Amino acid sequence: MQAAGLGAAYGERTVLEGLDLEIPKGKITAIVGANACGKSTLLRTFSRLLAPARGQVLLDGADIHRMPPKVLAQRLGLLPQQPVAPDGITVADLVGRGRHPHHGLFSRWTPADDAAVAQALAATGTTDLAARDIDALSGGQRQRVWIAMALAQQTEVLLLDEPTTFLDIAHQIEVLDLLVDLNRARGTTIVMVLHDLNLAARYADRIVALADGRLHSAGTPAEVLTVDMVRAVFRLDCRIMADPASGRPMMLPHSRHDPGAQHTSLARADRATLKDRT
Amino acid sequence: MSPLQLTRAGWLGVACAALVLVAALSVTVGTRAVGWADIGAALTGRTETIGQAAVNLRLPRTVLALLAGAALGVAGAVMQGVTRNPPADPGLLGVNAGAALAVVTGIAWFGLSGSQATIWTGIGGAAVASAFVYAVGSLGQGGATPLKLTLAGAATSIAAASFTLALVLGRNDVAGSVQAWQVGGVGGASMAAIAPMLPFLMVGLLAAWATARHLNMLALGDDTASAFGVRVVWARGTALAAAVVLCGVVTAVCGPIGFLGLVVPHLCRLLMGVDHRWLLPASAVVGAGLLTLAYVAGRIVARPSEVDVGIVTALIGAPVFIAILRRQRLRGL
Numbered sequence: 373m374q375a376a377g378l379g380a381a382y383g384e385r386t387v388l389e390g391l392d393l394e395i396p397k398g399k400i401t402a403i404v405g406a407n408a409c410g411k412s413t414l415l416r417t418f419s420r421l422l423a424p425a426r427g428q429v430l431l432d433g434a435d436i437h438r439m440p441p442k443v444l445a446q447r448l449g450l451l452p453q454q455p456v457a458p459d460g461i462t463v464a465d466l467v468g469r470g471r472h473p474h475h476g477l478f479s480r481w482t483p484a485d486d487a488a489v490a491q492a493l494a495a496t497g498t499t500d501l502a503a504r505d506i507d508a509l510s511g512g513q514r515q516r517v518w519i520a521m522a523l524a525q526q527t528e529v530l531l532l533d534e535p536t537t538f539l540d541i542a543h544q545i546e547v548l549d550l551l552v553d554l555n556r557a558r559g560t561t562i563v564m565v566l567h568d569l570n571l572a573a574r575y576a577d578r579i580v581a582l583a584d585g586r587l588h589s590a591g592t593p594a595e596v597l598t599v600d601m602v603r604a605v606f607r608l609d610c611r612i613m614a615d616p617a618s619g620r621p622m623m624l625p626h627s628r629h630d631p632g633a634q635h636t637s638l639a640r641a642d643r644a645t646l647k648d649r650t
Numbered sequence: 651m652s653p654l655q656l657t658r659a660g661w662l663g664v665a666c667a668a669l670v671l672v673a674a675l676s677v678t679v680g681t682r683a684v685g686w687a688d689i690g691a692a693l694t695g696r697t698e699t700i701g702q703a704a705v706n707l708r709l710p711r712t713v714l715a716l717l718a719g720a721a722l723g724v725a726g727a728v729m730q731g732v733t734r735n736p737p738a739d740p741g742l743l744g745v746n747a748g749a750a751l752a753v754v755t756g757i758a759w760f761g762l763s764g765s766q767a768t769i770w771t772g773i774g775g776a777a778v779a780s781a782f783v784y785a786v787g788s789l790g791q792g793g794a795t796p797l798k799l800t801l802a803g804a805a806t807s808i809a810a811a812s813f814t815l816a817l818v819l820g821r822n823d824v825a826g827s828v829q830a831w832q833v834g835g836v837g838g839a840s841m842a843a844i845a846p847m848l849p850f851l852m853v854g855l856l857a858a859w860a861t862a863r864h865l866n867m868l869a870l871g872d873d874t875a876s877a878f879g880v881r882v883v884w885a886r887g888t889a890l891a892a893a894v895v896l897c898g899v900v901t902a903v904c905g906p907i908g909f910l911g912l913v914v915p916h917l918c919r920l921l922m923g924v925d926h927r928w929l930l931p932a933s934a935v936v937g938a939g940l941l942t943l944a945y946v947a948g949r950i951v952a953r954p955s956e957v958d959v960g961i962v963t964a965l966i967g968a969p970v971f972i973a974i975l976r977r978q979r980l981r982g983l
Binding site for chain 2: 420441443444451455457469472473475478525
């Protein structure tokens with residue numbers, strides 16, 4: 373996927389400007405940035421939810437905003453931040469609705485649909501929940517069911533808007549591990565907005581950092597997650613260290629209450645140590 | 651078939667059986683007791699005795715009750731789906747009142763007569779009212795929320811009903827015919843009056859059925875529906891148009907019949923779950939059965955006189971509406 377000269381606006385208010393971006397196929401990309409920097413807007417223009425004010429979003433060279441909605445929905449899926457489900461809907465029913473783009477006005481349910489739903493339930497570990505009501509599930513289970521619905525859609529690209537929000541840390545890891553499974557098993561290209569920089573660095577192949585509606589930097593976690601980036605994008609001083617297990621960079625924020633710390637000098641020193649190790 | 655589908659098919663079967671029973675009751679039971687011999691004779695078209703004549707009146711009324719009930723049930727289910735609003739109902743959202751105002755205006759000022767013209771006028775009134783309610787309900791922050799739609803609909807209903815009343819009170823020449831119609835009933839039915847409804851009902855019901863899958867997706871929120879390839883505005887528009895046609899036709903012929911469109915889909919959702927591909931047919935069957943039952947009840951409770959179905963549905967519907975609101979604890983409002 374590709375964004376070329378992308379600009380987006382809500383009415384008069386410009387939210388994104390002059391964005392050129394390449395989303396590599398078959399990889400996991402995390403979009404990070406401060407609140408109201410345009411992360412969710414970027415994801416919305418990457419799907420069909422918001423038409424860009426300028427520029428294009430290309431999927432294999434074709435402008436997605438000119439593709440018929442159903443054709444696009446067969447190739448590109450999106451999980452909104454807080455999807456709603458009607459009261460009393462069962463897991464199987466909800467996941468089955470993920471097959472919508474593959475059906476015409478009066479077409480019948482096929483064995484291929486059954487297989488896609490069964491696969492999606494199995495991949496997300498929700499097969500046992502199939503007959504349950506959504507209302508009766510925990511937050512983590514519910515998020516897995518929503519992901520199952522997106523899987524039943526069987527798209528090559530999956531966009532997720534903060535899939536870990538409102539989940540406790542164990543469920544956050546569970547959901548992100550699931551996305552990695554999916555990416556490895558099916559080669560699905562995953563693009564997600566994440567708030568947590570450390571989780572983004574841990575799980576994404578590439579990080580895209582946005583600041584005030586513009587691209588700040590894009591690249592591997594080690595390239596993007598730097599003291600300078602965090603300072604420029606979040607206006608926060610921090611230290612960056614390597615996670616001993618994964619080798620990925622980790623961000624430790626500074627606090628005004630840290631004992632006797634001179635933030636800038638500390639930050640500089642840490643960047644030097646990180647460079648030494650890598 | 652999965653257990654859930656078996657349950658749904660089972661309930662749909664039960665509803666169909668009940669419908670046949672109620673329809674039979676409606677023809678055989680009424681303010682006048684008619685013997686089986688006369689009923690049999692009347693069904694073959696004979697009108698020699700008073701009993702046979704009575705049955706011959708009951709037949710078209712029963713047919714009208716069945717059709718109107720099915721249409722209102724489906725229209726209610728569609729409106730609740732489109733607005734994601736459980737207390738939505740063609741009566742509460744001002745659609746029926748708008749259709750009624752248009753028809754009464756037509757009768758009082760423009761010499762409206764003839765079933766075709768009345769039906770078109772009813773549909774027009776329903777369309778204007780629903781567009782108005784939707785526009786008012788969309789004002790301000792957050793777009794068309796259930797609470798704003800319900801308030802706008804209630805206000806529009808009251809306003810339209812007041813205008814209608816003001817019109818009728820000043821016009822002794824039309825007051826009689828309008829008043830009987832305005833209560834909502836099937837008493838004036840004849841096969842000749844029913845025939846012009848059929849094409850409209852057919853179009854409305856087919857269009858509603860065609861939007862079932864879209865309604866399923868809209869239930870997940872506009873963003874999700876859009877992400878799964880639904881053209882949200884178009885889907886909502888066609889579904890609403892189907893409901894408006896159904897309400898307009900029924901109101902033009904029967905007068906405003908309240909609460910049916912509210913109660914029926916709720917009942918069906920309890921039995922069938924939230925899949926509109928089941929919910930819509932079930933609402934048609936249960937709606938037809940319930941309105942016919944109201945017609946039967948209206949003839950039994952007040953013998954030897956009759957209570958119009960509009961009053962019976964209001965008597966049943968109002969408490970059910972309150973129960974629904976209480977059960978939801980005004981969630982989403």
